[in-house]
Amino acid sequence: MWARLLCLCFIASLLTGCGFHLRGNLPLSQFPAIYLQSDAHSELAALLNQRFQQNDVELLSSYQSNRPSLVLQQDTLERRTLSLFANGQVAEYELIYKVEYQIQLPDQEPQKYQFELFRDYQDDPNQALAKAQELELLLKELRQQAANRIIRQLARLG
Template sequence: MARFSVICLLFSSILLSSCGFHLRGDLPLSHFSAMYIQSQRHSELAALLSARLEYNKVQLLESYQKSAPMLHLINDTLERRTLSLFSNGQVAEYELIYKVRYALTMPDGEPSEYQFELFRDYQDDPNQALAKAKELDLMLDELRQQAANRIMRQLARLH
């Protein structure tokens, strides 16, 4: 019986590895041995990307070198659009729009520019201002995490 369990476990692991399965956050970035990230000072998105690149064994360079790719985070902005109002005219619900623009410059190549938008709905309540401010911060952190994941997937697709 123990032998059958070992064979099933071995078969399952071979099946998962042959289909290209990777653990979440573990992306094949072997084609990037080193990279330079250029961004605005104290960019939280840049910090997230740096941590993810280091986790995937990409060396982060202190300065730009022509022999290594450069990821330039041009900007990331949060906009909000009114979706609905209370009967007294105060905003009841917003749509948050997180926009990210970045460029990737490969060694001896021209920069390729990318941009995308992420959307979330946010219900506002003026009676719960402190709690809603904290909720907005958490939602923005989640949007940044999602943006970093999206950029990492884009980098993994490039060969």
């Protein structure tokens, strides 16, 4: 019993000593405030706002040259046909979520980034309502992964 407890304490001290953090729980203490520029109704920007609030980062209402800025230039969703039913209807799509953004740190040149996230989506015209809800869930998941990826990039830069 004591040996297990001692082993568990040793492993916990090793993990905390090496700087391990749970994913999605990144400290952004090097950015006390940031300016976020995006489209007015961007769902990705809303998710980033939430992530910044969770990390106690103040969102600035206007650009300031002595503060970092994040510009969401574009986020698009494309569909590519992967397979067809025998009658010619689309059976499976590949969803491609593309994000382009720019980070500018004080006294530095802006750095541009882009990435793509992929998901397969099976379509069934006989279950249109269920498939529409499934598509919405997939899009929400893609946006959450994109927001997490942008936050991780910011944490690396700091």
